[in-house]
Amino acid sequence: PWNGPVSAVRIGVLEDEKNFLINPIYETRNPTENKLDLLACGKDESINMMEIGAKEVGEGVIIKALEKASEEIEKIQKWQEKIIKEIGKEKLAIEEPEPPVEMAKLFEAEIGKKLFDAIFSGPGKHQIYNLKELWLKIFAEKLPEAKMSHADFFFEEKINELVHREAIENERRPDGRKMDELRPLFAKAGGVSPILHGSGIFYRGGTHILSALTLGGPGDTQIVEGMEVQTKRRFMHHYNFPPFSSGETGKVGGMNRRAIGHGALAEKAILPILPPKESFPYTIRIVSEALASNGSTSMGSVCGSTLALMDAGVPIKAPVAGIASGLMMDGKKYKVLTDIQGPEDHHGDMDFKVAGTETGVTAVQMDVKVNGIPIKILDEAFEAAKKARLQILEVIKKEIAMPRADISPNAPKIISIKIKPEQIGSIIGTGGKIINEIMEKT
Secondary structure, three states: OOOOOOEEEEEEEOOOOOOEEEOOOHHHHOHHHOOEEEEEEEEOOEEEEEEEEEEEEOHHHHHHHHHHHHHHHHHHHHHHHHHHHHHOOOOOOOOOOOOOOOHHHHHHHHHHHHHHHHHOOOOOOOOHHHHHHHHHHHHHHHOOOOOHHHHHHHHHHHHHHHHHHHHHHHOOOOOOOOOOOOOOEEEEEOOOOOOOOEEEEEEEOOEEEEEEEEEEOHHHOEEEEOOOOEEEEOEEEEEEOOHHHHOOOOOOOOOOHHHHHHHHHHHHHHHHHOOOOOOOOOEEEEEEEEEEOOOOHHHHHHHHHHHHHHHOOOOOOOOOEEEEEEEEEEOOEEEEEEOOOHHHHHHOOEEEEEEEOOOOEEEEEEEEOOOOEEHHHHHHHHHHHHHHHHHHHHHHHHHOOOOOOOOOOOOOOOOOOOOOHHHHHHHHOHHHHHHHHHHHHO
């Protein structure tokens, strides 16, 4: 039993921003050919997942690409529905276990009136975890025969209903912010240690990121050998999420899918603004550490990385910043929320991450908890994300207006010179004698 099918399609947009490529093959392997690379999934003229890499593309172009994607998705949907009609099997009827009838009354009597204050108690005062513990304790005492999973699920559903109702009907958020209001921002370029080649510290409310940058020579590139791609990476962004960043204990172990995905998303956002290899031949590695987490550390890593790049003297095309937006949806009624955190992230219907420059978008990632988001709402979400992004970029530019004039004295210095083709033999020498001598001495 499920609510499918859904379909997916890949859309490419060429440099002229007018021609769409449906499921491009060569172009997606060679990003220089594409201005926009969009992967979208959905059904019923709504989108329920998207992943975008772009070269400062305007929001309007992305909306057109999504409309094209939705058009193609519906064609695939019809094909899938035809298959279901021809060979589909009747689904199993799985009955959900009934919760105890006394549970709702018990909740209202013991917890109901306390729930509002626990959620909407202002920044840093959430008592929700303590209240849940109290509810589970009361439930176990009063209904010892019932399953605890019912109590757990019921509590989460009640929070879900409350945060949705308050956002949609009263424009109220758990920390008292307006729908489009960002949490306090802080940006610092450098100043951590003279040893580092570049660093950036970025705070957005309770999300704190430290990004440290290292420059290496051309020989430090990472060799990538996949089934379809053989290349060298000259830029790497890695992301760490230690347990203490979310108030937990535990060992710092190896990577997981989440950390790899967050690091890759921030890397995708930054790639389009890096200088070409010809003018800046260095290998660049940034490691972003989540020091504290309360909503979108991946987008915080984009901001920290921009600060680190400019502090390191990397001549980037433009600063890039990112923000996560959310959505509370109830039928046709909805509200778009900027800079989601805590219960909005956990109980909201959309996690919509957008990164870009003043000119346009460089990366997007979206997942939802509803069947799909109409493109009209996504258009609003893009505009709200743009407004927030421009605010963050102002804070970054106030801290460091442009990349430093030179790279760190601790970084390797690369100087390149051009040689006339007819003189190459003289420099190499017989059997490489002269070039080896130069290398030995220098």
